Amino acid sequence: MTSLASTRMSIPFFRYPHLFAQQREEILKAITAVMDRGAYILQNDLVEFESALASFTGAKHALGVANGTDGLNIALRAAGIGAGDEVIVPSHTYVASAASIHFADARPVLVDCGPDHMIDPSAVAAAVGPRTAAIMPVQLNGRTCDMDALQAIADRHGLAPIEDAAQALGSKFKGRNAGTFGIAAEFSFYPAKVLGCFGDGGGLTTNDSAMARKMSLLRDHGRDENGLVVTWGLNSRLDNLQAAILNVKFQHLELEIARRREIARLYREGLQDVEDFVVPPGPDDDPDHFDVYQNYEVESGQRDALRRQLEEDGIRTIIQWAGKPIHQFEGLGLGGANLPVTDRLFTRCFLLPMNTSLTNEEVEYICERIRKFHG
Numbered sequence: 001m002t003s004l005a006s007t008r009m010s011i012p013f014f015r016y017p018h019l020f021a022q023q024r025e026e027i028l029k030a031i032t033a034v035m036d037r038g039a040y041i042l043q044n045d046l047v048e049f050e051s052a053l054a055s056f057t058g059a060k061h062a063l064g065v066a067n068g069t070d071g072l073n074i075a076l077r078a079a080g081i082g083a084g085d086e087v088i089v090p091s092h093t094y095v096a097s098a099a100s101i102h103f104a105d106a107r108p109v110l111v112d113c114g115p116d117h118m119i120d121p122s123a124v125a126a127a128v129g130p131r132t133a134a135i136m137p138v139q140l141n142g143r144t145c146d147m148d149a150l151q152a153i154a155d156r157h158g159l160a161p162i163e164d165a166a167q168a169l170g171s172k173f174k175g176r177n178a179g180t181f182g183i184a185a186e187f188s189f190y191p192a193k194v195l196g197c198f199g200d201g202g203g204l205t206t207n208d209s210a211m212a213r214k215m216s217l218l219r220d221h222g223r224d225e226n227g228l229v230v231t232w233g234l235n236s237r238l239d240n241l242q243a244a245i246l247n248v249k250f251q252h253l254e255l256e257i258a259r260r261r262e263i264a265r266l267y268r269e270g271l272q273d274v275e276d277f278v279v280p281p282g283p284d285d286d287p288d289h290f291d292v293y294q295n296y297e298v299e300s301g302q303r304d305a306l307r308r309q310l311e312e313d314g315i316r317t318i319i320q321w322a323g324k325p326i327h328q329f330e331g332l333g334l335g336g337a338n339l340p341v342t343d344r345l346f347t348r349c350f351l352l353p354m355n356t357s358l359t360n361e362e363v364e365y366i367c368e369r370i371r372k373f374h375g
């Protein structure tokens, strides 16, 4: 990467209008078609989307739900998890992962992450106890965890992994897609996600037909194909209008993932030799992992000063979860956990802009400013 003469740029963390601008005509056509048909709830666009999600991930079944958090909650309930149960989940995740467990009446047991920022399998093994009913691996930042290690622990204790793949559509471990491990998996289609709609949206995948049926009932008032109520359920359907938008976006997904991987390669080339600065693995560094780079989470030993300097340079960065992992949010009553790797990480980590609106020149400018700061 060549060094830029640094003319000041202005680079937001995310450009929401870009989500519409890049496929404006196609999206308007899809929205208009839905509205002309008056097809809003549980209609064909949703069925089409569910079949696209199943075939893209390689899962046998896929369902659209109202958002990722509901998706996780529905998967937990369908797996029979409830009062008295514990579910092991990393503390370095969105509060939604733990909230879905809490609202299934179970208890989230927060564990540490490893140096790769992902749930640490040895911490999971140590946390398994008599009440453990499930493990929730979080496929964080667009990377799928080492599922061999987690599955081995799950098998040893007869537990079911329920994947939080909210950030990881399209990512793979050993050639297998996020969303196909364990008993069920959830995706989020929040606008800023790798595949994002224009509001809230979520998906569920599973290879287990009984789970698919239970999750389908749970997301629609417990109603079967004939509309008869056969059990208690929620109202958590993916809107048909959002499904129609996602059907358009799906056609561009592979290209968008390729662009994210290209940006990650540029960042890595530009930043890997910077002292006291840690970048994620490059897209071709580990044949076991195919990463989609939902986020680009870096570490700096001088994080706060660096972020202030980047702000002055016109570059917006953020720290995930507003700067705290879940065990540090006092209001949740989940404190007291001894999670030294996560605690240290949260004095160092932050996110650089990572989205398909970024130009190579912008990425180059960001790298150049970081290199200059770190001297």
Ligand SMILES: Cc1ncc(COP(=O)(O)O)c(C=O)c1O
Binding pocket: 067, 068, 069, 070, 093, 094, 096, 097, 138, 164, 166, 167, 187, 188, 189, 190, 200, 201, 202
């Ligand atoms: C790791 C993780 N889990 C769960 C969720 C919840 O998804 P949603 O916002 O669609 O409810 C998100 C979304 O931001 C997430 O990043």
